[in-house]
Amino acid sequence: GAVVSQHPSRVICKSGTSVKIECRSLDFQATTMFWYRQFPKQSLMLMATSNEGSKATYEQGVEKDKFLINHASLTLSTLTVTSAHPEDSSFYICSATRTSPGDTQYFGPGTRLTVL
């Protein structure tokens, strides 16, 4: 099966700092990567859709200047939480999919962000 990695798995940072989360497809080329956020005991909420070589598409209510997404290659997308605040503390999950429409999304293991 397809493997997606995320780094770091956990990060604790001080309020006001920026944090970068990497999402990599290890054994396939991912045309599209998605970023989700999951609060405790809740479902996954889509934050943005990232296509290689183009600007990310953000969901309504997600601040694009706060959550910077870059998808510079077919195997790497990054999410940068800028000027993090305690309310940004959450579990962030990425998924990746190949070129074919309808292809299954494969998920990374997630990143737990804690902002003090």
Add this chain to the structure above:
Amino acid sequence: AQTVTQSQPEMSVQEAETVTLSCTYDTSENNYYLFWYKQPPSRQMILVIRQEAYKQQNATENRFSVNFQKAAKSFSLKISDSQLGDTAMYFCAFMRHSSGNTPLVFGKGTRLSVIA
């Protein structure tokens, strides 16, 4: 917009027994895909089973099978011979067909506990 409803927040089943998790969805699309994902305590999202809407035959994967009723917009998951390792959060998800890649729309999830 599409919506996915999982009406059972929590369920439990005895080991070796069979359990069925419910999922309904709402869409005006005719061509789409449905998924069941499992999220164990590790929080890694794992694909359980996938169904293409144009296929009448219900998908099966070992102990996991679905009952796909397109007219009723219902997509239930049956787990046979339940095992302790099946304890997890189960999410039903919808993805519309497109020439590009489209995000998943998740239900709120059903927490399944398998009891020894």
